[in-house]
C-alpha cells in the first residue's frame with residue numbers, strides 16, 4: 173500500500189496535489205483543520221474544497237487535525253507507518269501581513285508544525301519523500317535592493333543585471349534583511365526541512381514559491397493575490413493596491429504545474445534540496461497588468477483604490493529563476509501561462525462568489 177499524506181489538503185496547493193496524486197497512490201490522507209477561516213474569516217473557509225475532494229476522490233481520507241497537535245499527528249503516522257511514501261506539507265499560516273497580528277500562532281503553525289511533521293516522518297516513515305512549500309520571503313526584502321527601473325506598467329530589473337534574463341536564483345542570501353514575521357517562521361521551517369535531509373539523510377525538498385495560484389484558492393485580501401483580485405473583479409468589491417504605484421511584479425505559477433514539479437521530485441528524490449519556484453519570466457505580471465487582464469476577462473471595470481503605503485517588506489520585483497529545478501528534472505515544463513490561469517480562476521469562481 174502506498175500512501176501520500178498531504179497537509180493543508182483543502183487549501184490551494186494541497187487540494188491540487190490531492191487531485192494530481194489521487195491515481196498515483198493507493199490512498200490520499202488529507203490533514204486540514206480549516207484554520208484558513210480562523211486566520212482570514214469565513215470568506216476564506218476551505219470547507220467547500222474539502223467537500224469537493226471527499227466527493228471526487230474515492231481514496232481520500234480526511235483528518236480535521238491541527239499539525240501542531242503532536243499526539244494526533246503521531247497517531248496518524250503510527251496508524252499508517254511505512255505505508256506513507258510521500259509527505260507533501262502545505263499547511264501554513266500563509267500571510268506576510270497577518271503574521272504580525274499573532275506572531276506566536278504564526279510561528280507555532282509554520283515552524284513547530286513543520287518540525288512535528290518532520291519528526292513523525294523520521295520516526296515512522298523515514299523512507300517517505302518530504303516536500304515542503306517554502307516561500308521567496310525567506311530572502312526577506314533583499315530583492316528590493318536590486319537595481320530597478322520604472323517602466324510604464326511595471327518595475328523591471330536593469331537589463332545588464334545577471335538576474336535580468338532568468339530571475340532570482342537560490343544563491344541569494346537569506347541574512348541581513350527584513351523578512352516579516354511570516355518570513356522568519358518560514359525560514360525556520362525551511363532550514364529544518366533542509367537539515368532533516370542533510371543530517372538524517374531523508375529525502376526532503378523546499379520549494380520556495382513566488383505566487384502560487386489557481387482556481388481552487390479561497391482568495392482573501394491578506395492572501396491569494398490573483399484569486400482575490402479576480403473575486404473583486406467579479407463582485408465589484410473595492411480592491412486596494414498597496415504602494416509601489418501598483419507596478420510591483422510577481423511571478424505566478426498554476427498549482428497544477430507545481431503539483432507536477434512535486435511529482436517529478438517524488439519519482440527521483442534528492443536530499444535537503446531547495447528550489448526557487450514560480451511562474452518565472454514565463455508568467456509574470458504587475459498588479460496594474462493583472463487588473464487590466466481581469467477587466468478583459470470579466471468584461472467589468474474594476475473598482476480599485478490606491479494606498480501610498482506599501483506592505484512592509486513587500487517585494488517590488490520578484491521573478492523566480494527555476495533553472496536549478498529544470499536542470500534536475502529537464503522533462504518538467506509549464507502547462508499554463510498567466511492568461512490561462514486568470515481565465516480558469518474566473519471560470520471556477522464566477523458561480524461560487
Ligand SMILES: NC(=O)c1ccc[n+]([C@@H]2O[C@H](COP(=O)([O-])OP(=O)(O)OC[C@H]3O[C@@H](n4cnc5c(N)ncnc54)[C@H](O)[C@@H]3O)[C@@H](O)[C@H]2O)c1
Nearest residue numbers: 180183184185205206207208238239263264305381383384
Ligand atoms: N499562495 C501563494 O502565493 C504562496 C506563495 C509562497 C508560498 N506559499 C506556501 O504554500 C503553502 C500553501 O499555500 P496555499 O496558497 O495553498 O495556502 P492555503 O491557505 O490555501 O492552504 C493552506 C491550508 O492549510 C490549512 N492549515 C493552516 N494551518 C493549519 C494547521 N495548524 N493545521 C492543519 N491545517 C492547517 C488551512 O486551513 C488551509 O486550507 C503554504 O505553506 C504557503 O506558505 C504560498
